[in-house]
Structures are given as structure tokens and as C-alpha cells.
Amino acid sequence: MLSVSEAFNIVLETVVDFGTEHVEITQANGRILRESIIADRPFPPFDRVTMDGIAISFSDYERGKKVFNIEALQAAGMPAKTLRNGCIEVMTGAILPENTDTIIPYEDISRQENSFVIDKPIKKGQNIHLKGSDVVIDAIMLLPGIKITAAEIAVLATVGKTKALVSRLPKVALVATGDELVQIDQTPLPHQLRMSNVFAMHSLLLNLGVNASIHHLIDEKEVLQKSFTELFASNDMIICSGGVSAGKFDYIPEVLKGLGVETRFHKVKQRPGKPLLFGVSAQKVPFFGLPGNPVSGFMCMCRYVLPWIKKSMKMNLEKPTHAILNIDFKFDKPLTFFLPVKTETSNDGYLLADPAATNGSGDFATLTSANAFMELPEDKDEFKAGEVYSVWFYK
Numbered sequence: 001m002l003s004v005s006e007a008f009n010i011v012l013e014t015v016v017d018f019g020t021e022h023v024e025i026t027q028a029n030g031r032i033l034r035e036s037i038i039a040d041r042p043f044p045p046f047d048r049v050t051m052d053g054i055a056i057s058f059s060d061y062e063r064g065k066k067v068f069n070i071e072a073l074q075a076a077g078m079p080a081k082t083l084r085n086g087c088i089e090v091m092t093g094a095i096l097p098e099n100t101d102t103i104i105p106y107e108d109i110s111r112q113e114n115s116f117v118i119d120k121p122i123k124k125g126q127n128i129h130l131k132g133s134d135v136v137i138d139a140i141m142l143l144p145g146i147k148i149t150a151a152e153i154a155v156l157a158t159v160g161k162t163k164a165l166v167s168r169l170p171k172v173a174l175v176a177t178g179d180e181l182v183q184i185d186q187t188p189l190p191h192q193l194r195m196s197n198v199f200a201m202h203s204l205l206l207n208l209g210v211n212a213s214i215h216h217l218i219d220e221k222e223v224l225q226k227s228f229t230e231l232f233a234s235n236d237m238i239i240c241s242g243g244v245s246a247g248k249f250d251y252i253p254e255v256l257k258g259l260g261v262e263t264r265f266h267k268v269k270q271r272p273g274k275p276l277l278f279g280v281s282a283q284k285v286p287f288f289g290l291p292g293n294p295v296s297g298f299m300c301m302c303r304y305v306l307p308w309i310k311k312s313m314k315m316n317l318e319k320p321t322h323a324i325l326n327i328d329f330k331f332d333k334p335l336t337f338f339l340p341v342k343t344e345t346s347n348d349g350y351l352l353a354d355p356a357a358t359n360g361s362g363d364f365a366t367l368t369s370a371n372a373f374m375e376l377p378e379d380k381d382e383f384k385a386g387e388v389y390s391v392w393f394y395k
């Protein structure tokens with residue numbers, strides 16, 4: 001049986017490319033950029049006044065001049081005026097007037113009829129945001145692979161991009177299998193359940209901006225065979241919940257084989273989620289067969305499926321976050337254990353993880369009081385408070 005890292009590597013080896021598309025800047029939030037964004041001008045594009053006040057030539061002040069005649073007003077949006085020998089009133093955001101090199105705010109001057117008197121010591125070049133001091137022209141401002149957020153949107157806007165080239169989003173089918181499942185708007189009989197798993201998975205996908213169609217298939221080989229044939233033909237990936245363990249009606253591995261889907265692995269040394277199956281169709285459409293137990297499927301989404309989607313969207317994968325286990329914990333099976341934890345930053349800045357009380361992999365209600373899974377390695381049985389392990393966030 002594979003370890004978590006072996007299984008993860010196999011999953012990442014089979015990433016695909018969903019292609020690219022152009023989207024309007026107002027629709028680009030959360031999408032993965034696929035082009036370099038180049039500065040079409042220096043930033044700031046001109047020497048920019050940063051305080052309301054007056055612009056002078058420092059050499060006049062250096063020679064002992066304290067009273068400056070007001071020659072003109074230079075507001076933001078006006079072309080540059082030229083100083084003769086007094087001062088020009090300037091507003092924040094204005095281009096620096098010609099022949100000036102120093103800005104003195106109103107707070108440090110007093111008005112005398114048609115002049116300003118400098119009341120406080122000043123420094124040459126003060127209160128000017130120099131042209132190109134943030135970014136030089138032709139510099140790369142954004143690289144492909146980043147997630148577009150508000151900060152990147154401002155950059156796109158400032159270089160005049162009305163549209164951005166981003167990764168196309170995959171077309172995903174989410175499939176719930178099992179005769180015990182009913183739709184969520186139905187009242188289940190005593191032996192039935194509402195199909196919660198696929199809706200949780202749908203929500204995890206939405207965090208990446210990815211939508212998915214939701215399907216329910218009953219445990220009948222012919223139904224599974226026919227439906228999966230159609231789903232493989234019309235989707236970029238299939239995420240299936242249930243039917244992958246050892247039960248008499250767990251037909252998924254057999255059905256996949258019949259469809260020519262190559263199983264890359266089935267079962268991983270982990271709890272929950274041991275029966276995880278991963279396969280790839282002849283057309284390179286991946287199939288994630290997640291165990292039906294709700295916490296298992298949820299964890300496998302966070303640990304395997306979402307990173308696969310991120311990498312296929314050519315997103316730079318962030319390094320795993322680490323947290324400090326806050327109380328001792330024991331797990332004595334030779335499996336990696338994914339412990340639901342609630343993380344909190346201590347007053348001295350450490351990320352602490354408190355295990356959430358759970359009844360195991362069927363207890364999805366516990367996930368509401370946690371926000372991450374802590375990955376406890378298979379080669380240890382005892383985990384001590386103060387030890388550091390990686391965490392996979394879902395909130």
C-alpha cells in the first residue's frame with residue numbers, strides 16, 4: 001500500500017492543462033493568471049507631489065530665502081507648470097512643476113498676502129514620490145501562476161488590461177454513489193441518508209472558483225457503467241464519493257476496469273481515507289474515487305483533489321502550513337493520521353492546533369468546529385504537545 005506522499009506524488013504526476021481563456025477584469029478575481037504583466041510606464045509615471053502645499057527650488061532656500069511669491073497653482077491632472085523664482089502651490093497627486101525639487105506642506109508654512117513664509121526646517125527633495133521609484137518601465141509586475149486578488153487587479157487596471165489571460169476552469173462531475181442516499185430536499189426513511197458529501201465537496205471546489213455538476217448513481221453495475229461512460233466523455237475530471245471499499249456493492253473499481261480506466265492506486269496508508277482510489281481514463285480524464293465516509297472524502301479533497309486542480313490550473317502551489325500540536329495525542333496504527341484541528345494564533349504569534357473531539361470518519365458534524373486537518377506521520381504512535389506538523393486548511 002502506498003504512503004500519503006507516494007500517493008500524492010502519483011496524483012501530481014498526472015496533472016493536465018485545462019487551457020486558458022480571457023476574462024474581463026471584473027470577473028478575474030480568484031482566477032489563475034497565465035500571462036506576464038509588464039509595466040507599460042514607470043510607476044509612478046511622473047514625479048508625484050505627495051503633500052498639499054508649495055513647490056520650491058531648494059537652492060533658493062539654501063541661499064537664505066524664506067518668503068516665496070505665489071506664481072501659480074498646480075493641481076492633480078494639470079500638465080506641469082514652470083517655476084520662475086517664487087513658489088507654486090501644489091496639490092497631492094500633481095506632477096512636480098518644472099524647476100522645483102522640494103515640497104513643503106501647508107502645515108509648515110504661513111501665508112502673507114501673496115506669499116508663503118517657510119516656518120520650519122526643510123530637506124531637499126522632501127515629499128516627492130519619484131518617477132519610476134516603485135517600478136521601472138518594462139519591468140515584470142505579475143508572473144503567470146499567481147492567484148488574482150484585489151492587489152493584482154489594481155496592477156492589471158493600471159497597465160490598461162481590460163481582460164486577463166487566465167486558466168480555464170475545469171468541468172467537474174461530482175458523483176454520489178449508494179442506494180441509501182436521497183436528495184437533500186427529501187425526507188429520508190429510517191435506513192436512508194441525505195447525500196451531504198457531494199455538497200461539501202462542491203463547496204470546497206467553489207473555494208477555487210470551480211463549479212461542478214452533481215449526480216447520484218445507484219449501486220448497479222450497468223447504471224454505473226453507462227453513466228460513467230457519459231461523464232468521462234463530457235468532463236475534465238470526475239470526483240466520486242463511495243463504493244471503493246470491500247463491500248458487496250462497492251462496484252467502482254470493477255466498473256472502472258471495464259471502462260478502460262487505469263487505476264494508478266487503490267488504498268493509501270492513511271486514516272481516514274484508506275480506500276482512496278485514483279485512476280486515469282484513456283483520454284487522460286482523472287477519476288478520484290473518494291471513500292464514502294464523509295470525513296474521509298472531505299480530507300481526501302483537501303489533501304489530494306484540490307492540489308491536483310490547483311496544479312492543473314498552473315497555480316503556484318503554496319508550501320504547506322505548519323502548526324504546533326497543543327495537547328498530546330496517540331494513534332498507534334502504521335498509518336498517517338489526519339486529525340481534525342482548530343487552529344488559533346497565540347498571543348506570542350505561534351499557530352496552535354487543538355484537536356476537535358470526533359467520533360471518527362462518519363462524524364462530519366465535527367468538521368464545523370475544526371478548520372484544518374493536521375497530518376500526523378505514520379512512523380510515530382505518540383504525538384506530544386509542542387511538536388510541529390503540517391496542516392491542511394479547509395476554512
Ligand SMILES: Nc1nc2c(c(=O)[nH]1)N[C@H]1C(S)=C(S)[C@@H](COP(=O)(O)OP(=O)(O)OC[C@H]3O[C@@H](n4cnc5c(N)ncnc54)[C@H](O)[C@@H]3O)O[C@H]1N2
Nearest residue numbers: 176195196197198242243244245246250274291292293296
Ligand atoms: N471490510 C472492509 N470494510 C470497510 C473498509 C475496508 O477496508 N474493509 N474500509 C472502511 C473505510 S476506511 C471506509 S472510509 C468506508 C468507505 O467505503 P466506501 O467508499 O465503499 O463508501 P460507502 O460504503 O458507499 O459509504 C460509506 C459510508 O458513507 C456514507 N456515504 C456515502 N456517500 C455519502 C454521501 N454522498 N453523503 C453522505 N454520506 C455518504 C454511506 O452511507 C456509508 O455510511 O468503508 C469502510 N469499510
Ligand code: MOO
Nearest residue numbers: 272273274296361
Ligand atoms: O477512510 Mo475510512 O474513513 O478510514 O473510515
